[in-house]
Amino acid sequence: MNNQTSTAPLNYLNHQTGLWSWLSSSDHKRIGLLYFYCIVTFFLSAAVLGLLMKIEKVAPGQTIMTAQTYNAMFTLHGIIMIFIVVIPGLAAVFGNLMLPIMIGAKDVAFPKLNLFSFYLFFGGACLALYSQFANGHAPDTGWTFYVPYSAEASSNVVLALTAAFTLGFASILTGLNFIVTIHTMRAPGMTWFRMPLFPWSLYATAWIQLLATPVVGITLLMVIAERTLHVGFFDPKLGGDPVLYQHLFWIYSHPAVYVMILPAMGVVTEIFPTFSQKPVFGYVPIALSSLAIALVGYFVWGHHMFTSGMSYESRWFFSLLTFLVAIPSAIKVFNWLSTMYGGSVDLQPPLLYAISFIFLFTIGGFTGLTLGAVATDIQVHNTDFVVAHFHYIIFGGMGFGFFAAIHYWFPKIYGRLYHIRWANIGWGILFTGFNLLYFPMFIMGIQGMPRRYYDYDPKFQLGQTISTIGAVILFIGLITMISNLIYHAKKGALAPANPWHGVTLEWQIPSPPPHENFDEIPVITKGPYVFDNPYTK
Amino acid sequence: MDNHDSHITSYALNFKVLLVLLILTLTSILVIKFHLGAFTVAMALLLASIKCTIVLTYFMHLKFESLILRLMVGGIFLLFAIIIVITFIDYYFR
Numbered sequence: 129m130n131n132q133t134s135t136a137p138l139n140y141l142n143h144q145t146g147l148w149s150w151l152s153s154s155d156h157k158r159i160g161l162l163y164f165y166c167i168v169t170f171f172l173s174a175a176v177l178g179l180l181m182k183i184e185k186v187a188p189g190q191t192i193m194t195a196q197t198y199n200a201m202f203t204l205h206g207i208i209m210i211f212i213v214v215i216p217g218l219a220a221v222f223g224n225l226m227l228p229i230m231i232g233a234k235d236v237a238f239p240k241l242n243l244f245s246f247y248l249f250f251g252g253a254c255l256a257l258y259s260q261f262a263n264g265h266a267p268d269t270g271w272t273f274y275v276p277y278s279a280e281a282s283s284n285v286v287l288a289l290t291a292a293f294t295l296g297f298a299s300i301l302t303g304l305n306f307i308v309t310i311h312t313m314r315a316p317g318m319t320w321f322r323m324p325l326f327p328w329s330l331y332a333t334a335w336i337q338l339l340a341t342p343v344v345g346i347t348l349l350m351v352i353a354e355r356t357l358h359v360g361f362f363d364p365k366l367g368g369d370p371v372l373y374q375h376l377f378w379i380y381s382h383p384a385v386y387v388m389i390l391p392a393m394g395v396v397t398e399i400f401p402t403f404s405q406k407p408v409f410g411y412v413p414i415a416l417s418s419l420a421i422a423l424v425g426y427f428v429w430g431h432h433m434f435t436s437g438m439s440y441e442s443r444w445f446f447s448l449l450t451f452l453v454a455i456p457s458a459i460k461v462f463n464w465l466s467t468m469y470g471g472s473v474d475l476q477p478p479l480l481y482a483i484s485f486i487f488l489f490t491i492g493g494f495t496g497l498t499l500g501a502v503a504t505d506i507q508v509h510n511t512d513f514v515v516a517h518f519h520y521i522i523f524g525g526m527g528f529g530f531f532a533a534i535h536y537w538f539p540k541i542y543g544r545l546y547h548i549r550w551a552n553i554g555w556g557i558l559f560t561g562f563n564l565l566y567f568p569m570f571i572m573g574i575q576g577m578p579r580r581y582y583d584y585d586p587k588f589q590l591g592q593t594i595s596t597i598g599a600v601i602l603f604i605g606l607i608t609m610i611s612n613l614i615y616h617a618k619k620g621a622l623a624p625a626n627p628w629h630g631v632t633l634e635w636q637i638p639s640p641p642p643h644e645n646f647d648e649i650p651v652i653t654k655g656p657y658v659f660d661n662p663y664t665k
Numbered sequence: 666m667d668n669h670d671s672h673i674t675s676y677a678l679n680f681k682v683l684l685v686l687l688i689l690t691l692t693s694i695l696v697i698k699f700h701l702g703a704f705t706v707a708m709a710l711l712l713a714s715i716k717c718t719i720v721l722t723y724f725m726h727l728k729f730e731s732l733i734l735r736l737m738v739g740g741i742f743l744l745f746a747i748i749i750v751i752t753f754i755d756y757y758f759r
Contacts, residue, residue, distance in 0.1 A: 339744065371759075375755070426747075426748065430751075430755070437759070439757075441755075442759075
């Protein structure tokens with residue numbers, strides 16, 4: 129099976145060939161790429177659904193689909209984007225691709241479990257898709273599966289719940305694998321505070337995956353039990369409590385936001401020092417703020433329920449805690465900016481995406497405070513304001529973090545360089561389209577445009593039309609970016625081992641990396657961000 | 666990697682632990698007869714937590730593990746205890 133080509137040295141991409149060598153590989157890098165291809169495919173599918181929904185709303189009344197189709201579409205869009213794309217996205221793709229290399233290991237602690245996690249993920253994703261088409265009754269509950277509707281709806285809710293449960297299991301196993309890997313497989317000399325900050329963010333993320341995901345898994349099983357066995361957990365008709373469902377659902381699903389965003393924060397934390405050629409500012413605060421976000425993030429779930437009939441005392445309690453999350457988030461932002469300050473800033477595509485991340489995430493963060501305050505939340509709850517807020521956080525944060533990551537590590541992953549100018553053009557279109565699409569939704573939300581409505585009052589038409597134009601521009605930006613990457617993954621110029629002059633371990637090995645990453649496990653004698661150039665002296 | 670000594674617990678100890686677990690299970694069934702009202706769930710959770718701690722300590726050998734591992738497991742239980750308490754605060758005040 130070992131086929132070394134005449135032009136390329138032996139590496140993880142070519143040391144074995146054939147489809148089976150990929151499907152059965154326990155190499156963390158190949159598994160990372162399997163996740164990558166799956167997730168990008170699902171992302172594009174769900175993005176098309178998003179575009180269609182926006183086209184439907186270009187004018188009041190029915191445009192291209194019925195209300196029921198619209199309901200099914202936002203449900204499918206949400207399930208794919210949340211459970212298949214953004215929750216596993218960065219951790220599963222770039223965690224698998226880069227974590228072992230960055231800590232000086234040859235693989236993760238449990239390589240076969242890693243492959244099993246991927247197949248669980250793939251099975252769950254297929255089941256989620258199947259639930260949309262089986263028996264012609266696509267689930268229309270939204271991705272949150274709120275009871276009592278999800279306990280009574282005649283659509284394929286049980287299939288969708290089972291899919292979410294399976295995807296959650298994959299996430300738990302990946303989290304477990306990463307925690308054990310980081311604890312036991314760091315290279316000799318790599319103390320906790322000599323570990324790069326992307327692994328730190330993955331470590332914090334993995335704890336959330338491990339501890340919070342079982343809660344939603346059990347909750348979804350309880351809904352299945354309610355539907356099939358008529359056990360009264362949540363449905364008031366059976367003696368249950370619907371607010372309990374919301375508690376249990378958000379105990380997981382709010383920390384899940386940090387599963388999405390923490391690895392993105394880790395990615396940009398790698399990018400800023402590299403493209404400023406300067407050590408990261410405030411290494412320890414950034415590392416500990418990841419843990420602080422993970423910890424505080426466990427206790428703020430109630431801010432999703434301010435209007436759900438929760439007690440007054442709980443509302444102010446959760447509101448207070450929500451504001452506390454802003455502190456470790458702000459620590460990161462100030463440290464990123466300070467890292468660039470005085471550095472030799474090189475505006476390459478990864479840095480453009482990383483700076484965009486700060487801009488968009490900050491808008492999402494500030495509007496999150498609007499939603500975290502009880503009084504203002506009641507005004508804008510269930511409006512387009514909320515949709516705009518979480519797209520700024522999740523797409524602007526995790527999405528742009530993902531794009532930053534692929535532009536940063538692309539030369540390492542494929543051993544090829546992409547076209548810088550086209551990458552910059554793609555970024556410009558994407559950034560413009562993003563803001564045109566989502567910013568008007570803040571204004572419409574404040575004016576009272578409800579979320580999840582396929583029709584609207586004519587007074588919202590200007591905002592809706594601008595938003596639709598933004599969606600089209602955003603989609604063009606995506607196509608531009610992805611075409612550039614796909615084409616140059618095969619046809620790009622050969623990449624050197626260290627095209628960006630990075631200092632972490634992945635840049636010290638060939639591009640693409642060899643099958644087992646290192647011929648000899650490196651011995652670490654210094655911190656991860658020591659630059660030997662004039663700017664550090 | 667830790668290469669700590671392996672610990673083999675005696676049959677006698679394992680049997681005692683099993684006996685305690687069975688007694689606690691019986692207690693969790695019998696306690697229903699006392700009509701504790703709002704405290705029924707709290708009592709059930711308390712008994713389940715004690716059983717869980719015993720299983721972790723002896724059957725899963727946590728007693729013989731390093732301090733850091735014990736702290737991690739303890740931290741997880743503390744986290745879930747806080748989450749449950751916060752959820753029930755809402756019920757209490759609603």
